[in-house]
Amino acid sequence: MRQTFTFDGYTVRPLDERDRPYLEFQIEADVYHRDRMDADYFLRLQPGEDAWAIEDERGRVVFYFKTATAVRLSIQFPSIEGAEDKARNREGMLKGLAWIEGIFRANRFREILFDTEGIELANFAKRRLGFREATGLLSRPIQPMMPEKVQVASQEAWEASPQVSRRVG
Numbered sequence: 669m670r671q672t673f674t675f676d677g678y679t680v681r682p683l684d685e686r687d688r689p690y691l692e693f694q695i696e697a698d699v700y701h702r703d704r705m706d707a708d709y710f711l712r713l714q715p716g717e718d719a720w721a722i723e724d725e726r727g728r729v730v731f732y733f734k735t736a737t738a739v740r741l742s743i744q745f746p747s748i749e750g751a752e753d754k755a756r757n758r759e760g761m762l763k764g765l766a767w768i769e770g771i772f773r774a775n776r777f778r779e780i781l782f783d784t785e786g787i788e789l790a791n792f793a794k795r796r797l798g799f800r801e802a803t804g805l806l807s808r809p810i811q812p813m814m815p816e817k818v819q820v821a822s823q824e825a826w827e828a829s830p831q832v833s834r835r836v837g
Contacts (some may be wrong), residue, residue: 670718683710683719683732691732710734716776736778740807741768743782758792765797781807 670682683691691707710719710732719734745757772780782799784790793799 677725678730679723679727680720681723683721685711687711687721687729687732690729694732714778716778737776738779738781739772739777740781740783743784758796761792762796781805783807 672679672681674680688707688711691710695701695705695707713719713734714736716737717734719732721732722730724730743761746753748754748757769780780799782793784793790799794801
């Protein structure tokens with residue numbers, strides 16, 4: 669059984685089949701998601717994915733969310749002198765990405781995010797590498813903990829574990 673957490677009067681719990689009817693109702697009522705997803709999007713998870721509900725203090729679902737481990741890929745090419753360099757880069761991308769993807773898969777990443785302002789590279793990535801444009805994609809980096817904060821943290825903080833919801837069952 670996956671753990672349930674609480675914070676500030678909210679409970680975060682894993683989804684299960686009991687969520688299906690309400691989740692289906694909410695998706696159907698949502699103009700942005702109806703006809704684009706169904707409850708299985710949250711309930712039939714792939715390796716590396718988790719789905720959760722956040723409930724308020726009265727046990728009402730505030731929102732559902734699903735996480736998938738993604739990797740953001742950044743690439744820097746050397747200067748291109750001519751057609752031969754361009755062909756070498758294309759071949760390297762085809763073979764290199766296949767190899768890199770195997771490493772990502774073995775580490776349970778579920779998605780590769782790739783940004784470029786290069787129109788030619790973007791078209792190549794879509795045409796030959798299987799990337800798609802994702803409208804509405806927003807990105808926010810998670811800032812790493814600063815070493816000085818880690819050093820100041822109390823031993824109690826390191827030994828603490830999330831509180832388990834009393835609503836389990």
